Amino acid sequence: MSSKIHETAIDYGDAKIIRDEDRTNPVAVRFDHVRKTYKLYKNDRQRLLATFSSRIKCDYINASDDLTFTCKRGEALAFLGDNGAGKSTALKMITGVCFPTLGTIEVHGRVSALLELSAGFDMRLSGMENIRMRCQLWGLSEKEAEELIPSIVEFSELGKYIDQPMRTYSSGMRARLGFAFASSIKPDILVVDEALSVGDRKFSAKCRKRVNDIIQNENVTVLFVTHSTAQAKQFCSRGIVLSHGKTLFEGNIDDAVEFYENT
Amino acid sequence: MLTMLKQILQENWQWRHQIWDLAKIDLVKRYRGAALGKIWLFTRPAIYMLVYWFTLSVGMRHSADVNGQPFLLWLAAGVFPWFFMSDAINTGSDIYHRYPYLVNRLKFPLSVISTFYTLSIMIIFVCTMAITIGVCLLVGVHISRYVLQLPLVMIIMFVFWTAWSIMLSPLGAVSKDFANLIKTLSMPFFWLSGILFQLTSLPPIGQKIMTFNPVAWCAEAVRSCFIYKQWIWERPEELIPFLIVFLVVVLLALRNFKRLYKEVPDVL
Numbered sequence: 295m296s297s298k299i300h301e302t303a304i305d306y307g308d309a310k311i312i313r314d315e316d317r318t319n320p321v322a323v324r325f326d327h328v329r330k331t332y333k334l335y336k337n338d339r340q341r342l343l344a345t346f347s348s349r350i351k352c353d354y355i356n357a358s359d360d361l362t363f364t365c366k367r368g369e370a371l372a373f374l375g376d377n378g379a380g381k382s383t384a385l386k387m388i389t390g391v392c393f394p395t396l397g398t399i400e401v402h403g404r405v406s407a408l409l410e411l412s413a414g415f416d417m418r419l420s421g422m423e424n425i426r427m428r429c430q431l432w433g434l435s436e437k438e439a440e441e442l443i444p445s446i447v448e449f450s451e452l453g454k455y456i457d458q459p460m461r462t463y464s465s466g467m468r469a470r471l472g473f474a475f476a477s478s479i480k481p482d483i484l485v486v487d488e489a490l491s492v493g494d495r496k497f498s499a500k501c502r503k504r505v506n507d508i509i510q511n512e513n514v515t516v517l518f519v520t521h522s523t524a525q526a527k528q529f530c531s532r533g534i535v536l537s538h539g540k541t542l543f544e545g546n547i548d549d550a551v552e553f554y555e556n557t
Numbered sequence: 558m559l560t561m562l563k564q565i566l567q568e569n570w571q572w573r574h575q576i577w578d579l580a581k582i583d584l585v586k587r588y589r590g591a592a593l594g595k596i597w598l599f600t601r602p603a604i605y606m607l608v609y610w611f612t613l614s615v616g617m618r619h620s621a622d623v624n625g626q627p628f629l630l631w632l633a634a635g636v637f638p639w640f641f642m643s644d645a646i647n648t649g650s651d652i653y654h655r656y657p658y659l660v661n662r663l664k665f666p667l668s669v670i671s672t673f674y675t676l677s678i679m680i681i682f683v684c685t686m687a688i689t690i691g692v693c694l695l696v697g698v699h700i701s702r703y704v705l706q707l708p709l710v711m712i713i714m715f716v717f718w719t720a721w722s723i724m725l726s727p728l729g730a731v732s733k734d735f736a737n738l739i740k741t742l743s744m745p746f747f748w749l750s751g752i753l754f755q756l757t758s759l760p761p762i763g764q765k766i767m768t769f770n771p772v773a774w775c776a777e778a779v780r781s782c783f784i785y786k787q788w789i790w791e792r793p794e795e796l797i798p799f800l801i802v803f804l805v806v807v808l809l810a811l812r813n814f815k816r817l818y819k820e821v822p823d824v825l
Binding site: 333392405414416423431 | 574575585589658660662732734813816819822
């Protein structure tokens with residue numbers, strides 16, 4: 295399954311998403327005039343009624359507005375911006391868990407995300423079962439999964455806890471497992487959202503080293519969201535400054551950081 | 558509409574390997590944490606069966622053979638499909654709240670969640686029916702050739718209740734009220750659909766209405782295999798209304814899904 299390339303190009307009304315596993319394409323991610331609108335209703339009842347009638351009113355908020363950028367294969371790109379600038383929305387659209395309202399998104403290659411690491415697990419299953427399930431969802435064969443799992447468990451440092459139900463884990467343990475999985479499955483595109491402050495200082499250093507190793511691999515494209523300009527400078531070669539869903543600046547990382555710090 | 562249907566079928570085909578694995582995981586999730594493990598999957602149906610049987614035959618002295626087949630078999634052929642449908646109505650109608658992380662944390666096609674959940678409860682249903690047939694053979698109850706249509710009935714039920722889940726889950730995700738409404742309806746469905754009484758004892762107008770009740774049709778279809786000894790297409794006056802309901806559910810599923818599937822990850 296993992297070796298098979300299936301391409302999907304779907305028209306979502308006015309938005310278009312092109313997604314394939316072509317890792318030879320020189321472009322990894324491209325956004326073309328992308329807008330993401332959230333509909334805000336007064337309450338759930340209004341939202342339900344709106345699915346039956348088009349007369350129900352709601353407020354609109356554009357989390358991303360006319361966002362355009364291109365990320366080349368092997369590049370490490372930083373998104374800089376204040377809270378609410380639309381960084382996380384952009385990353386979510388790249389991973390495919392949320393859909394654009396307008397514009398075109400191209401993603402070439404398989405995406406793994408380090409977003410909200412402690413989320414995305416089934417609390418009723420054990421850590422091991424969760425990892426197996428994630429491996430299946432990622433499309434690994436049983437054999438590939440068996441080879442990968444020991445290294446994930448070792449990296450997460452969970453030890454005997456790995457067979458305990460996830461709900462008994464602390465948030466730090468969940469995040470460690472989430473990081474270990476997402477960084478071990480060898481994606482073509484890695485999306486990192488302020489995830490490097492996982493656990494204690496020792497573990498956090500280990501994570502930074504892991505991300506650095508991944509970035510050094512020139513076939514992997516990394517998109518990095520952070521508030522820490524020092525981290526951005528450490529990892530990335532290019533930066534984009536966002537504000538209110540729009541691109542304010544796009545260029546090499548030193549200029550981007552300078553631009554961000556002066557506005 | 559057609560492009561939506563095509564997209565849903567494509568997604569399901571693309572993820573077919575994972576559907577089976579996820580169905581198994583859903584079963585594990587049910588009995589996880591219990592020392593008796595898998596036995597729990599069958600304990601609940603068995604205990605309920607005993608209670609219904611006790612109430613009806615001992616308490617209400619109402620246990621005559623039906624069409625020459627034992628009363629207990631008649632009961633099993635209605636109650637076991639009901640367990641399947643009860644899960645489909647209670648949990649299947651609001652399936653995104655059971656798997657929120659598949660909706661907004663991982664990239665996973667929403668329609669496939671409905672498919673693998675329905676498959677997981679279907680596995681239990683198939684097992685309970687297999688046990689029923691096994692017990693019949695053991696105690697020497699005659700099983701006719703009409704039981705051969707059981708797999709067909711199961712496939713129809715699987716597709717229908719998957720479509721049902723795709724139809725209602727987006728609404729359930731948007732509004733908790735709606736999810737609660739459907740759950741509340743499951744009790745009336747149980748008592749009105751002839752699971753515990755014979756539909757022929759209803760007045761003619763009631764019987765007419767019941768032909769449009771999918772729960773009643775499914776239970777009766779399973780009973781056709783064991784009790785009535787008829788092929789399901791031999792009773793077109795019941796099959797045709799069901800097929801109409803089926804078509805309406807599929808169309809509504811496509812409509813609701815098309816309208817809401819992009820919004821569901823934003824609101825869940």
